[in-house]
Amino acid sequence: MYQFLTGFMFWVSVSIFFIGLFVRFIFYFTGLNWRLDRVAYKSYPFYGIKGALKSVFKWLFPFLTRVWRKHFFITIASFAFHVGAVIVPFFLLAHNVFIRGKLGIFHSIILNQLTADILSWLVVIGAVILTIRRIVLPQARILTRGYDYFILFLAVAPFITGLCARYEVGNYSFWLYSHIIFGEVFLIAAPFTKLSHLVLFFASRIQIGMDFEIKRGGMKSKNGMAW
Amino acid sequence: MYSGKLCSKEPVKTKEQLQALLKDTRGKTYYKEMQNLEVDTDLLWKTIQTTLNSRIKTWLEICSRCGICAESCFLYLANDKDPTQIPSYKIQSTLGEIIKRKGDVDNAFMQTAMETTWGKCTCCNRCAMYCPNGIDTGVMFSYLRGLLYQQGFVPLEMKIGAGMHRIYYAQMDITDEDFIDTFEWIVEEYEKDYQGLKVPVDVKNADIMYTVNAREVKYYPEDLAYAAILFNLAQENWTVTSKGWEETSLAMFAGDWEACKIQVKHVYEAMERLKPKRMIGTECGHAHRATVIEGPYWMGRKDGKPPVESIHYVEWVAEALRTGKLKINPEKRIKTPVTIQDSCNYVRNGGLKDITREIISYIVEPGYFVEMEPCGENNFCCGGGGGFNGIGIYRNHRNKGLTVKRDQIIKTGAKLVLAPCHNCWDAIRDLEEEFKIGIKWSFLKPLLIDMVEIPESMKPAS
Numbered sequence: 001m002y003q004f005l006t007g008f009m010f011w012v013s014v015s016i017f018f019i020g021l022f023v024r025f026i027f028y029f030t031g032l033n034w035r036l037d038r039v040a041y042k043s044y045p046f047y048g049i050k051g052a053l054k055s056v057f058k059w060l061f062p063f064l065t066r067v068w069r070k071h072f073f074i075t076i077a078s079f080a081f082h083v084g085a086v087i088v089p090f091f092l093l094a095h096n097v098f099i100r101g102k103l104g105i106f107h108s109i110i111l112n113q114l115t116a117d118i119l120s121w122l123v124v125i126g127a128v129i130l131t132i133r134r135i136v137l138p139q140a141r142i143l144t145r146g147y148d149y150f151i152l153f154l155a156v157a158p159f160i161t162g163l164c165a166r167y168e169v170g171n172y173s174f175w176l177y178s179h180i181i182f183g184e185v186f187l188i189a190a191p192f193t194k195l196s197h198l199v200l201f202f203a204s205r206i207q208i209g210m211d212f213e214i215k216r217g218g219m220k221s222k223n224g225m226a227w
Numbered sequence: 228m229y230s231g232k233l234c235s236k237e238p239v240k241t242k243e244q245l246q247a248l249l250k251d252t253r254g255k256t257y258y259k260e261m262q263n264l265e266v267d268t269d270l271l272w273k274t275i276q277t278t279l280n281s282r283i284k285t286w287l288e289i290c291s292r293c294g295i296c297a298e299s300c301f302l303y304l305a306n307d308k309d310p311t312q313i314p315s316y317k318i319q320s321t322l323g324e325i326i327k328r329k330g331d332v333d334n335a336f337m338q339t340a341m342e343t344t345w346g347k348c349t350c351c352n353r354c355a356m357y358c359p360n361g362i363d364t365g366v367m368f369s370y371l372r373g374l375l376y377q378q379g380f381v382p383l384e385m386k387i388g389a390g391m392h393r394i395y396y397a398q399m400d401i402t403d404e405d406f407i408d409t410f411e412w413i414v415e416e417y418e419k420d421y422q423g424l425k426v427p428v429d430v431k432n433a434d435i436m437y438t439v440n441a442r443e444v445k446y447y448p449e450d451l452a453y454a455a456i457l458f459n460l461a462q463e464n465w466t467v468t469s470k471g472w473e474e475t476s477l478a479m480f481a482g483d484w485e486a487c488k489i490q491v492k493h494v495y496e497a498m499e500r501l502k503p504k505r506m507i508g509t510e511c512g513h514a515h516r517a518t519v520i521e522g523p524y525w526m527g528r529k530d531g532k533p534p535v536e537s538i539h540y541v542e543w544v545a546e547a548l549r550t551g552k553l554k555i556n557p558e559k560r561i562k563t564p565v566t567i568q569d570s571c572n573y574v575r576n577g578g579l580k581d582i583t584r585e586i587i588s589y590i591v592e593p594g595y596f597v598e599m600e601p602c603g604e605n606n607f608c609c610g611g612g613g614g615f616n617g618i619g620i621y622r623n624h625r626n627k628g629l630t631v632k633r634d635q636i637i638k639t640g641a642k643l644v645l646a647p648c649h650n651c652w653d654a655i656r657d658l659e660e661e662f663k664i665g666i667k668w669s670f671l672k673p674l675l676i677d678m679v680e681i682p683e684s685m686k687p688a689s
């Protein structure tokens with residue numbers, strides 16, 4: 001079982017994840033159409049790149065945009081959730097050791113145990129807050145479907161099971177297997193579900209940044225769009 | 228497939244059809260016929276398949292459904308934070324649902340979608356600035372307008388407006404002769420006050436070709452005279468065109484993309500015929516959006532630009548004041564608390580926030596200008612954009628929506644609201660009529676006329 005999950009399934013899930021997301025990212029841009037979108041994407045490369053970079057950068061860090069400043073609480077919860085969710089899987093020591101076994105690659109940036117614990121807990125706490133927010137706030141509740149909770153669950157399950165394994169709550173093997181399975185389910189699901197926002201967030205922000213910069217006044221206002 | 232005499236999938240193509248629609252008071256027959264209009268689901272799905280590309284597909288898919296966009300929408304705020312007014316909800320329950328059902332929707336669905344599309348969104352694009360995923364719901368509603376228009380589910384006034392462009396190349400029944408006659412007549416009226424005042428028609432290779440909003444011709448001809456006076460005072464080499472003089476596009480509000488192209492092609496042909504150095508459009512937001520920002524794409528112009536450099540009137544005013552072509556008498560600067568309404572179409576979607584503030588620095592006595600909160604790109608829609616002002620059946624929706632702008636204005640303490648945009652001007656006039664908050668509102672031209680210095684050569688002969 002362990003062999004199967006960490007062997008065949010590891011390769012399958014990782015391949016689907018990276019190839020799938022890469023394909024979705026590429027297809028997003030090949031699917032754009034300057035005439036239908038009414039944006040001269042290729043005519044003004046300088047402004048296009050400037051608008052795209054600004055649009056991504058400003059939203060990638062907390063409190064740089066008006067929205068992030070205005071919605072203080074959700075900004076904290078959302079960044080806590082996302083930062084841990086991105087960093088821990090890549091820089092956790094255990095993952096690194098595992099990857100070295102597989103690929104022979106070992107990168108030098110490793111999270112120490114305390115940081116990894118904190119980041120993982122922030123993911124779980126962030127997910128809890130985001131879930132409560134969806135239940136409590138009318139503007140989130142009306143929009144939320146079962147699917148949205150399912151996606152949140154897919155994202156947080158590897159962390160919950162990972163923490164249970166790390167603290168050896170009850171049966172260690174059970175949590176380890178669960179962790180691997182949920183991790184692989186996440187990797188396989190990402191390109192086909194809303195989890196694709198992992199890359200499509202960047203794609204969409206690049207497009208809207210170019211849109212405002214090239215077409216909607218970016219060339220005329222002093223600082224471009226005031227995100 | 229059922230087709231009403233007034234309400235059908237066919238666009239207006241004749242003057243008789245237009246007259247019949249205009250005679251239908253409050254759209255009684257039109258909306259009655261709409262009850263029986265069938266949805267051509269095959270056409271709907273086929274259209275979506277050929278026009279829906281990765282941008283909108285992705286927006287609908289990756290929407291986090293977090294509701295952060297809620298407070299970006301003035302209609303959500305105006306309607307006591309009604310969750311059904313959240314941009315994401317509005318688009319997911321209409322366009323999102325149509326796509327999910329592969330176009331298999333019925334008459335009742337389409338009528339609800341029509342109400343949401345024209346009665347709950349002005350396509351101001353403010354939500355685009357507030358979505359972490361960069362989702363522009365206004366753009367999606369603009370797309371949905373096209374789908375609904377194709378199926379005949381469009382408010383009466385929008386159908387008429389688009390029809391006007393198809394027949395008159397103008398948003399109302401003003402012929403080319405009416406335009407020139409009115410312009411020449413009103414300029415004559417002012418000739419005695421400004422020596423040498425004239426309106427040059429069809430002059431080739433002029434520095435400026437001036438385009439207008441047909442409403443000015445029909446309802447506010449003084450505006451044409453003011454434009455002529457200011458161009459003459461600035462000693463500009465300008466002209467109007469006898470064909471292609473209308474800059475607006477109600478077809479854009481209607482989602483009649485074919486008529487959009489017909490209209491803007493007419494204006495571009497005038498540019499190509501007269502070859503002016505620049506085209507300057509009047510104080511209208513959506514006219515600028517249609518002819519300068521979106522128009523090039525309807526015409527398939529790869530550089531996204533009209534055939535000649537085209538600017539908004541506020542850009543010319545700022546330039547004329549900056550370069551001294553127009554000189555303001557400092558004694559006559561505005562000395563009353565004043566604020567400005569930022570037109571969504573040329574501020575958020577056209578980058579002209581700084582330009583309008585520059586004008587204010589010349590015409591308002593320091594200390595009297597008060598910004599709205601929020602302002603600039605973040606300002607709210609006036610409450611009447613995207614065709615909202617003109618749609619009878621959604622008048623109550625519109626009036627409710629005006630409360631956000633009303634409260635913003637009250638908070639500034641301003642007694643005068645600058646509104647260099649026809650839709651904004653109308654909305655602010657209507658909000659004053661509706662709520663009586665004791666304000667005045669104005670385009671820039673009448674204010675400038677009162678405060679510019681007149682060179683000796685143009686002063687009336689004594």
